[in-house]
Amino acid sequence: MGAPIEVSSGEQRAAPEAVLAGAAGRIEGRSLGQIAWMRLKRDKVAMAAGIMILVLIALALLAPVITRALGTSPNDFNSNLIDPVLSKPKGSFGGISLEHPLGIEPINGRDVLARVLYGARISLLIAFLATLLSVTLGVLLGVFAGYKGGWGDTVISRTMDVFLAFPLLLFAIALAGVIPSEAFGLSGNGLRIAVLVFIIGFFSWPYMGRIIRGQTLSLREREFIDAARSMGARTPHVLFRELLPNLVAPILVYSTLLIPTNILFEAALSFLGVGINPPTPSWGGMLNQAIDFYRVDPMFMIIPGAAIFLTVMAFNLLGDGLRDALDPRAR
Amino acid sequence: GNDSGSGGGSGSSGGGGSAEYNAASEGIVNKSDATGGTLKYVLSDAPDSMDPGDTYYAFNWNFTRLYARPLLTFKPAPGKAGLELSPDLAESLGEVSADGLTWTYKLKQGITYDDGTPVTSKDVKYAIARSNYTAELVNGPKYFAQYLDAGNYAGPYKDKNLDDFTGIQTPDDSTIVFKLKAPFSEFDFLVANPQSAPVPQAKDKGLQYQAAVASTGPYKMESHEVGKSLVLVKNDKWDPKTDENRKQLVDRIEVQFKVDANDIDQRLMNGQADVDLGGTGVQAQARATLLQDPNQKKNVDNPQTGFLRYAMLSTQVPPFDNADCRKAVLYAADHEAIQAAYGGSAGGDIATTALPPSVVGYEKADEYGFLQDKNGNPDKAKQALQACGKPGGFSTKIAVRGDRPKEVAAAEALQQSLSKVGIKTSIQQYPSGDWSAQFAGNPQFVHANGLGIQIAGWGADWPSGFGFLSQLVDGRAIKANGGNYNQMELNDPEVNALLDKGIQTKDETERNATWTQVDQKVMASGALLPFVYEKTILYRPENLTNVFVNPSYGMYDYSQLGTTKK
Amino acid sequence: MAAFIVRRLLAAVILLVVVSMMTFAIFFLVPRLAGMNSDQLALRYVGRGATAESIEATKERLHLDDPLPVQYGRFVQGIVVGDEFNYGPEVVKCPPPCFGYSFRNSQPVTALLIDRIPVTASLAFGAAILWLIGGVSVGVLSALRRGSVFDRAAMSTALAGVSLPIYFTGLLSLALFAYHWKLWPNGVNYVPFTTNPLDWAYNLILPWVTLAFLYAALYARLTRASMLETMNEDYIRTARAKGLRERTVVVRHGMRASLTPILTIFGLDVGLLLGGAVLTESTFSLPGLGQLVVDAVFGNDLPIVLGVVMVASVFVILANLIVDVLYATLDPRVRL
Amino acid sequence: MNRPVEEWASLVPMEDDAPTAFLDVRDLRIHFPTDDGLVKSVDGLSFTLERGRTLGIVGESGSGKSVTSLGILGLHKGQHARISGQVWLDGEELVGASPEHVRRLRGKKMAMIFQDPLSAMHPFYKVGDQIVEAYRVHNEVSKKQARKHAIDMLGRVGIPQPSERVDDYPHQFSGGMRQRAMIAMALSCDPELLIADEPTTALDVTVQAQILDLVRELQSEFNSAVMVITHDLGVVAELADDILVMYAGKAVEQGSARELFTAAEHPYTWGLLSSMPRLDRDRQDRLVPIAGSPPSLINVPEGCAFHPRCRFCELSAPRSLTEVPVMTETSPGHRVACHLEPAERRRLWAEEVQPLL
């Protein structure tokens, strides 16, 4: 009896509020990305790490400018500052002085600061490019394996097992050893960088692949995938429009965490002597040189070591922060 | 009084020079006949083989004498005398026929193996056959195969009948006759190689022979774990009367392989080890410690090793096909910076010739004034550039063995000095394993990749001009497929002719003068840029006795060492 | 279970074949692709006194002229039924599993492997015990005292730990502990356990600690995350609701569940390390599989490389299998 | 029937008053500070419960039902929860008591059945062992005895072949059996207070009916006090003697079950009653939903928390927008927190709401 109560007017009165989904207060079309960014901004440690990374990148990019301003260069010898008999820098602490704030290299007296700065270029460049490669491979193959399942999944998963079962470093050494000096239209350091990027990226994609595959497996069970399929979406649409945006968070987080791993990988290769061509400096290469002097000139080991440490740490901190910020469960 | 010092260790070191910086380079330190004790050798690597017939390391040619006696050996003496040959298994130096094609040696009587079997000339013949004519023993040099007139001998492993080996004849058990294809005046040096140490055919196990070598020397193998360790003990069948070249002082010799180089230094200084078998000297870390501390410095020797460190300028790679362009590099090179790369003044003396001083035939010369202009002579370099038609400089590549830090550092130093005169270089690293086979030693590769400058080093197989230079500068020996050491591809008919002439010259003085000429010719070509005459920093533990550097090996003479430690 | 193991073993065999083929391809094929012919390959192994004849002979002896599949077939055959090797005057049998003979010094690879495995195993197991105890206990404590000073300090240290290259920490500790304070005045020198257990341990302490530090840092982070997650589970609430003591809740309920996945990662890590802790071994010059294989790689000693890679893969695969079986016994929900 | 409005607070005995009820919750507040703000999950909740009686707590998702029950058991400790107020259980105050003391009471004096029996049981331990564990913390008995007890309990809750199933793992049980096992575990120490948090939500109707029967039987057998938390009015109607309706962390109406179903006075309760289709009535043509969505517990609407969704909000404006209504007794044992005049409420119920049910 009586007319049914008018529904719609009453319903619009209540403001649509997400129960604890985002922050309190006004929520004006804010994407999850913006929410994550807000959370990240509150994470002081992660922000500091992020700023440090930016500074580092700036330093690397501006290395020529900075060294010119300081009147040094990464390849200029300062033989006069080297003890001719002992081959180590004169003075204490690796020859630290006003002109050479981080000291000089044994044997030839090159400026360590300039070399560390130039080394950052190589380390970061290789790490970034290698990460890009492994992320691309890992995401493509991981998504494919996770979504398609069946034989494709089996083959890709087993391939990942094979890669993970490999003593990677060996292959890296072996491959780096057989690089011709010219190939693919590249030569010299360009080619070496390309090869190092390939080796590092190609061997670290399974880490990304596994994570993405796992995420895809669980996303595949989500109903919005079925929804897209039930509307007639083709596989590429499902993969790239529906799945991929949801993988951005893990991709971002694990890329950030992969970069430091790759920095260490590159350094390890250089450390083992299969890195970039001299005299181009790289951190691992500097450490490699430092082995011969670490007891008589410890500064020369500590400085590139510290550079690696700080950079890797900054990326790890940022990655941790990103993970917290992007974690849907985190509050 | 009795209260001073601990024990009378120093008392037993009767006679001989006392410990002083570089004392063992020129004289004998701690001369002593005291016996007993154990000597501990350590090596940072594993040797190619401990088989006297299958090794190409100077330290092993030195060391294997403890259990293998070749026909001749170098005199156990410091200084120039050490470069001379002394009869060992043979009664005297070789007798050469008039045509220079036959060399005859007589074996001493009464020499036996450690099991008491007498040594015969057949065993020497067999030893040379196995080391030079088999596919299995590949490590050692193949000079006998190169110079003996043996036809198509298949080697003892394929052809069990030793009589088919006609290059060597054994008319009786104590006579051995070598038949040559062409006269070879320095043949005595060839038989001073441990390859001429006898091997009983029955005991030969090929590649496994190194595990239990039949000993003729003062020591024999007690145990040998290949690649790990070796223990030698006294061989009571060794008769000192037949052997004026060796001593049998210590009771036991232990060798440990694959010890980290820095740890070796540490052990030497701590008294945990006595000799670095490799004889390549201490690492940078220890060097600084040793040279800074006067107490330690007196236990340091700084001998030349007989090695020349150099860069070769590839005469087939433009613009180095032009001699003036090569000379521009020679003039521009900063020798002091390069010397620093090799360890500074203690790592080597600046080199000015192709032959190192420890080699007969060396004559002092400095055509390019390396010693006056230690940091290079840019003016002359620019003149040379002008002359070669590249006044603004040019660019080229420096090839270097990536796993040799000193050579990489030298490449960097060279690169720096060249850049000052407008010669731009990029450094290419290659693994040393394939260096000569695939990269720098492979002309096709060198040409294709434009490797204008290659950095390497060389030591003589025997201390003569020929022993040093024949592999390096003989243009006729260049192999198209790789494996070359004449990486500058110098093929100067005059040089080739001088080499031929010299080796056929019987008169020693005349011969040695030929080597000097070769040296001058090579230097004049501008294709060889000598860096340093390498020196090592050897640590000489105080307990070692009879220590001196044998210049033939560039390290302590291992046949003489004793110890005061019991 | 049995079917599972059989299936996994079958898969393992396939995996090993793939791994060996890849290794083969990298070491045998890539040089050829890079333009090396068999003469040049042979030149690697003939030493300085190479002559045309010795190159020819070496090619023949090392079968460098055979097509790759034939070479691969010989390799597999060696593992399965054994091989024979020409030492010169005589031919010796190499019983299966025969990984061939070093191209460099003609030592049987199998013997070399057997010789090196104890070193690597000593290093790996010792470090593993240390890091498992250290990392897990720090991780658990951190999780339980989330946000406390201890947690912050531990996690900062752990972060530092994962950010430091092992060769850097290794060299630093060598410089400080071994040489500066002279705790190991002669450096680190491996002594077999059978020779002298005390020396064995004394010499391995530094590598153990260095390696364990890296992994402990990693495990502390993993454990903490896993523990935090577990302690939020409903069944932990149930355990508390039963009135269990907090200790029981943490240990019996929390740790049991959170450490099970850690244990599986642990198995895999140990498996990987057993195949050669390349950087640690080279930093401390320990004569383990890692050193062996690095030397072999630099020396182009392919049989050794292949041998170590195979052994390493077997370790990883075995570790995988053990971990899976273990997981199934620890977690009753997993059916094999 | 216009009784003077009395403040609910004055009805609550003061602290020094000895609590007479078996369970007496007074002004319980449980707040969680989060990055996004303070979550006031429970905000001034008071109620009592006697032995042998069943209290049903209803309310929609997020209204604080579970937080309340966990708060009574003292399970928020160490979770950064801010808890105030008092919980008296059998004459003992629990909020201020030592955690160790509360722990001893848990499982023995008060026990809980959780909503999702799969995630609430440890996946790695056998069902029997989990019951044994619960029994042995509070009873000094041998393992064997405890096991026998566990088998007994499993039999009591209707698990077939208990002596065999005792060695199964939770995942080997079906949903209904798991919930039975949970109940067996909760009852293993004869608790005097049993809290069942949505004990049947995860179950099918046929199994739900079995479980409800079981709870009823066990309660009459043990004479324990039972708190049933649910959002299904049907379940409450089956089990509860008294009903507490929660909205946004507060109680909005409380009374006997009969009263609430026949004479509800809070618009939110009306909404609940009228929005669900009922099998026991003729099929309505249209359902009458509650408009809008549940509120955020961080930004609880000012005034009456329900006002943005209340159909009758205008009738008591502007008070409902500014002033938080207090729980007031409208008839003996029946309290409501609403700004509408009691007479108005009864009129609306009779004219607008009841006919639609």
Add this chain to the structure above:
Amino acid sequence: MTISDVSPRPADAGAPRPPLLEVTGLTKHFPITRGVLRRQIGAVKAVDGIDFTVAAGETLGLVGESGCGKTTTGRMLTRLEEPTGGRIVFDGRDITHLSVARMRPLRRDVQMVFQDPYSSLNPRHTVGTIVGAPYRLQSVKTEHGTKRAVQDLLERVGLSPEHYNRYPHEFSGGQRQRIGIARALALRPKLIVADEPVSALDVSIQAQVINLLEDLQDEFGLTYVVIAHDLSVVRHISDRVAVMYLGHIVEIGPRQAVYEKPQHPYTSALLSAVPVPDVTRRDNRERIRLQGDPPSPIDPPPACPFHTRCWKAQEVCRTVTPPLVEFAPGQRAACHFPENAPDGPYEPGTDSIVAPAS
């Protein structure tokens, strides 16, 4: 007094119309593999030969206990799952095994509403993208552009057009379900399969969504297959009801008949198990209490699947599969001993649980 159906429903119009959807013998078996070679050793018989039809404009409710195959049926109807056997004829076309490409155009006509409002919307897409997706995927041009069409739809389901640029996480469960419904409506489908559209929602919100679904049906003349386990919801929304048990339809018929005069004992048991929010009748209800849980679909009981829990079961139930027989107009049940059949054995008392019609 009773409120009977006010608006005349097509189902009540009496005259049988051509079915929009016709399902015969529909079967889905999920293989179970085991052993070294992963041989198939059995199958989960999720759906085991079901037949039903849905007329245009009517609502078919599908009820049953968890795991009885409701969702699988729904997914087969929308061809998200490939049927193992049987036939699905939609609008006169056999769509049982249509290829993905051939199916695509047909998808306009069959849409789905999902159970979980939290997982059925892509959290990375805006509402506009989500609701506009069908247009884009099917390349449908709308008169005033997609945005306008989407905003109209949003308005129609009770959301504001301003919500166009917002993300799902900003909405409550009920609002999300509206978004899902708007998406399903976009292409004006003929058939909507709704899998538990309200079971994840709060009691207070359920009714909003149910009302909306009903309104839309009237407005657009939609046909629904509504899957639910809540019997009261199904009764409210459906014209006809099908009761499933262990992959079989055990009873199907007009709503009133099924609820008031159930033929299958399982239906009776289900109905009697529903807790009724009426304290007054708490103690004087007669209940049928089923024992135990449904058997596993891997190894279903032979013949009548319900015989293991049926209090009426006799030998024949264990040996002969009861066919789906029409006991009353439109009401069919698969039972040897139906409850309310005029000629079947009659057990008094069990029907008293249902309120008598007026």
